[in-house]
Amino acid sequence: MSNTQWWQTGIIYQIYVRSFCDSNGDGIGDLQGVISKLDYLKDLGVAGIWLSPITVSANADWGYDVVDYYSIDPHLGSMADFDQLIAETAKRGIKVLIDMVPNHTSIHHPWFQSALIGRDSEYRDYYIWADPKPGGGPPSNWRSMFGGSAWSYHRPTHQYFLHNFLPEQADLNWRNPMVKAEFDRIFKFWLGKGVCGFRIDVFNMLIKDQLFRDNPEANNDEGYEVKLLGQEPIYTTSRPELHRILRHWRQIVDKNGPGRLLLGETTMVYDMHQLAAFYGTHNELELAFNFAFLQSKFRARDLRRLVEETEAVIKSPDWPVWTGSNHDQPRFPSRWARADERKIRCGLLMLLTLRGTPVLYYGDEIGMEDTLVMPWRLQDSVGKRLWPLYTGRDKARTPMPWQSGPGAGFTSPDTKPWLPIGWAAHRNVEAQAAGSDSTLRFTRDVIAYRNQTADLQTGAYQSLPSPGRVWAYLRGSKTAVFINFSNLKITLDGVAGQVQLSTIRGEEGAQLLGELKLAPWHGVVVHLEGRPPSY
Numbered sequence: 001m002s003n004t005q006w007w008q009t010g011i012i013y014q015i016y017v018r019s020f021c022d023s024n025g026d027g028i029g030d031l032q033g034v035i036s037k038l039d040y041l042k043d044l045g046v047a048g049i050w051l052s053p054i055t056v057s058a059n060a061d062w063g064y065d066v067v068d069y070y071s072i073d074p075h076l077g078s079m080a081d082f083d084q085l086i087a088e089t090a091k092r093g094i095k096v097l098i099d100m101v102p103n104h105t106s107i108h109h110p111w112f113q114s115a116l117i118g119r120d121s122e123y124r125d126y127y128i129w130a131d132p133k134p135g136g137g138p139p140s141n142w143r144s145m146f147g148g149s150a151w152s153y154h155r156p157t158h159q160y161f162l163h164n165f166l167p168e169q170a171d172l173n174w175r176n177p178m179v180k181a182e183f184d185r186i187f188k189f190w191l192g193k194g195v196c197g198f199r200i201d202v203f204n205m206l207i208k209d210q211l212f213r214d215n216p217e218a219n220n221d222e223g224y225e226v227k228l229l230g231q232e233p234i235y236t237t238s239r240p241e242l243h244r245i246l247r248h249w250r251q252i253v254d255k256n257g258p259g260r261l262l263l264g265e266t267t268m269v270y271d272m273h274q275l276a277a278f279y280g281t282h283n284e285l286e287l288a289f290n291f292a293f294l295q296s297k298f299r300a301r302d303l304r305r306l307v308e309e310t311e312a313v314i315k316s317p318d319w320p321v322w323t324g325s326n327h328d329q330p331r332f333p334s335r336w337a338r339a340d341e342r343k344i345r346c347g348l349l350m351l352l353t354l355r356g357t358p359v360l361y362y363g364d365e366i367g368m369e370d371t372l373v374m375p376w377r378l379q380d381s382v383g384k385r386l387w388p389l390y391t392g393r394d395k396a397r398t399p400m401p402w403q404s405g406p407g408a409g410f411t412s413p414d415t416k417p418w419l420p421i422g423w424a425a426h427r428n429v430e431a432q433a434a435g436s437d438s439t440l441r442f443t444r445d446v447i448a449y450r451n452q453t454a455d456l457q458t459g460a461y462q463s464l465p466s467p468g469r470v471w472a473y474l475r476g477s478k479t480a481v482f483i484n485f486s487n488l489k490i491t492l493d494g495v496a497g498q499v500q501l502s503t504i505r506g507e508e509g510a511q512l513l514g515e516l517k518l519a520p521w522h523g524v525v526v527h528l529e530g531r532p533p534s535y
């Protein structure tokens with residue numbers, strides 16, 4: 001493949017900065033903490049890191065309620081720290097993506113504060129305001145993703161403002177050219193700082209129906225978030241006008257040279273054609289998250305079907321993204337694998353061997369599970385609002401366990417971290433780095449193999465025939481992956497070649513002379529000799 005970009009051959013690693021490493025002992029992870037772990041990430045083999053929001057925030061939603069798009073949140077460090085991070089990552093050949101939050105600002109952002117002054121305020125039209133319905137009440141039935149109406153009433157000006165998330169996160173009005181111009185400046189500022197691209201928060205909600213038409217009620221076969229929302233967000237997401245904005249952003253980032261990446265969060269998009277549309281004709285997003293895959297059951301037939309559907313519409317040179325965990329979802333070692341080490345490794349093997357960019361979430365590499373967070377320790381506003389119906393997202397955001405013992409190497413031993421540390425003695429980086437058969441070793445070895453194997457980096461994907469509980473696929477011409485998603489031992493005929501990677505490590509290097517024996521929940525990568533198996 002010509003013109004291959006770093007984000008196609010390499011993997012991206014998401015860092016939830018507050019929970020990664022605390023350098024100053026205040027219980028909150030920070031940029032200096034990230035810098036101190038860059039050698040670890042280099043060793044792991046990641047090509048790029050995505051930092052969860054680092055700009056000044058009122059922290060109602062931990063960075064996703066921005067107060068100043070141009071400065072670093074003091075809890076996380078300073079602009080000097082950020083500059084140092086860019087310099088240190090560059091030394092190690094690691095690219096940096098930052099989280100861009102264009103759908104809404106904090107209500108404490110100076111724009112919104114000014115908008116509150118009156119209907120004729122200079123910044124009023126930066127946000128979405130509407131009169132009450134005739135007879136009173138919110139202008140439409142739109143619900144917030146975080147519960148309740150998406151409209152809040154502002155008594156002094158007798159109008160409602162829109163917030164698709166918390167009432168503290170006011171939606172910006174992307175029909176206003178001034179808002180667009182503000183974000184042009186913000187994008188350019190950070191590109192000038194040396195970032196290699198952006199993960200764009202809920203970009204597909206930027207444009208809403210101008211007539212504020214009511215969303216229809218959700219029906220039963222909708223995806224997880226739509227069910228939670230209780231309505232089909234047809235007038236609040238994925239509106240056609242979005243594409244112009246994406247094409248415009250793409251031009252901005254492309255002006256900064258090749259390899260600049262736009263990675264979009266496509267919330268509530270489960271249809272692959274809809275997802276593919278955000279790639280445009282190679283002139284919109286380079287990557288869009290695939291939530292249908294992330295929320296799939298951990299079953300061969302579901303995953304294979306989803307990947308085949310994705311492959312059918314996100315065709316090369318367009319590029320899929322594969323993710324198992326992030327800061328909004330339960331971690332995949334808990335959700336998919338229920339802490340079963342065999343399943344965790346099968347999940348990692350799958351994520352790291354499909355055609356596309358794997359985005360690992362911090363801790364995935366050690367099989368980090370969700371951590372139980374008691375109601376009185378909750379930090380996530382959504383958890384606080386909806387508990388116990390929904391316990392929130394904190395369980396997937398707890399500190400990285402670098403070692404066992406108090407503080408777990410995340411913070412100083414006598415500091416109370418902002419969220420509780422999970423069972424660090426059970427899983428931590430230090431112990432796994434020392435162990436010869438650990439998840440960390442496995443992840444590192446799979447990444448290293450991927451990084452040196454053209455078939456896995458850029459080779460085409462093709463499903464191979466296999467018994468129902470096994471998912472088998474070919475990458476490129478010689479690399480085949482077989483994963484047994486069952487409790488049964490399964491033998492496949494017609495497989496000849498050498499085992500390069502195996503979730504059961506002792507089998508690596510074995511020569512297969514026509515028969516592959518898979519143990520329950522066992523995955524292998526085979527360098528094929530001769531033709532791919534056809535059974």
Ligand code: NOJ
Nearest residue numbers: 061064165201202327328
């Ligand atoms: C999606 C982010 O991933 C999530 O953490 C956040 O709460 C919402 N967008 C609102 O910004």
